[in-house]
Amino acid sequence: MTPQTAQPNDTDEGGDNAEDRVRIFDTTLRDGEQAPGFSMDRRAKLCMAQALETLGVDILEAGFPQASPDDFAAVEEIARSLRHTTVCALARCQTGDIDTAARALERAHRSRIHLFLSTSPLHREHKLGMSKQQVLDTAVASIQHARKYCADVEFSAEDAMRTEPEFLVEVFSAAIASGATTVNVPDTVGYTTPAEIHELFTYLRQHVRDAHKAVFSSHCHDDLGMAVANSLAAVSGGARQVECTINGIGERAGNAALEEIVMALKVRAPRFGLRTNIDTRKLHPTSRLLSQLTGQAVQRNKAVVGDNAFAHESGIHQHGMLKHRSTYEIMRPEDVGIAETTLVLGKHSGRHALRQRLEALGHKLEDADLDGVFKRFKALADRKREIRDEDLEALALGQDPDA
Ligand code: KIV
Numbered sequence: 001m002t003p004q005t006a007q008p009n010d011t012d013e014g015g016d017n018a019e020d021r022v023r024i025f026d027t028t029l030r031d032g033e034q035a036p037g038f039s040m041d042r043r044a045k046l047c048m049a050q051a052l053e054t055l056g057v058d059i060l061e062a063g064f065p066q067a068s069p070d071d072f073a074a075v076e077e078i079a080r081s082l083r084h085t086t087v088c089a090l091a092r093c094q095t096g097d098i099d100t101a102a103r104a105l106e107r108a109h110r111s112r113i114h115l116f117l118s119t120s121p122l123h124r125e126h127k128l129g130m131s132k133q134q135v136l137d138t139a140v141a142s143i144q145h146a147r148k149y150c151a152d153v154e155f156s157a158e159d160a161m162r163t164e165p166e167f168l169v170e171v172f173s174a175a176i177a178s179g180a181t182t183v184n185v186p187d188t189v190g191y192t193t194p195a196e197i198h199e200l201f202t203y204l205r206q207h208v209r210d211a212h213k214a215v216f217s218s219h220c221h222d223d224l225g226m227a228v229a230n231s232l233a234a235v236s237g238g239a240r241q242v243e244c245t246i247n248g249i250g251e252r253a254g255n256a257a258l259e260e261i262v263m264a265l266k267v268r269a270p271r272f273g274l275r276t277n278i279d280t281r282k283l284h285p286t287s288r289l290l291s292q293l294t295g296q297a298v299q300r301n302k303a304v305v306g307d308n309a310f311a312h313e314s315g316i317h318q319h320g321m322l323k324h325r326s327t328y329e330i331m332r333p334e335d336v337g338i339a340e341t342t343l344v345l346g347k348h349s350g351r352h353a354l355r356q357r358l359e360a361l362g363h364k365l366e367d368a369d370l371d372g373v374f375k376r377f378k379a380l381a382d383r384k385r386e387i388r389d390e391d392l393e394a395l396a397l398g399q400d401p402d403a
């Protein structure tokens, strides 16, 4: 991309923060991939990028082209390959970074340059050695430079949640005046709380000059386990872009988990009144693909996509589920791409689930026979964590599966 070839920005219709759609900005391949244990080679990144486009993310942050030749090549390849999703490249507020990001995005159908600069007192003093005025001037000059390449420019105030709110108003007002079309408010160190971030977004949208000309965005980290709750609170405060990652991977404790935010907005739609473009039936397959590509398992009890998300072992829950699935499930497994609910048989399970599973395996037992099998099943379950179908077959035939 050469200077002066700014393309029309067709992903964002200006900054209508009142609209009912939340843009999903996926940073699995940048902030996510940056975390120890999650790095991916170019082939893996391209494969993941294609899955994310199919999932329906609006913007995909493909990498930080200035970071390494391989990152540059990955962004370039992804930019060339995707058809609908906006491909975004990260850059510091430095001319060299911006030029490199623009070059990596040259072949993209839709592109965005994402600039970031720290604004908090702590970062100004200890990381940048810059005054407030220098931060403002650098942000303005960088946004103007990036706009020569691209009509879609995002500006992030790094460590925004520890920045003086009045200074953030100044920074974002100047950013919008210089051509930023999205302004991002990162909770870089996962420090904020839902009430606090809601208040900040409300304040910023009231006080930033020409706030309606830009999309306000949240970017939450999970150091205190509140990244998803904070992202949703930011949305309630007017954010219409959420930055997140598949399985919540990312720096330190991770970023806000995409699948959790999307399903919270869907399951609690009457409360939020907002929608996303995500095809939720692809959430589980996309989560598994990432796990395969990185070699990192998804924790069993992970919300939405973990193995236990739609599994029930306790007798009381299983009995309830057999009567009506809504007793203990707030979403349908098929809506997130999981085939079906599983009633796991273990020491907490009851007769109803045992009878149901045996019948599914073709063993229709009289009550007295079931009593006997149930007794032996409980004894076995005390020795084994999970009872498999082979164990049940053996029990039904009067054999000892341990023998
Ligand atoms: O956490 C952060 O502040 C970031 C920025 C680059 C947006 O990742």
Ligand code: ZN
Pocket: 031, 186, 188, 219, 221, 251
């Ligand atoms: Zn981050």
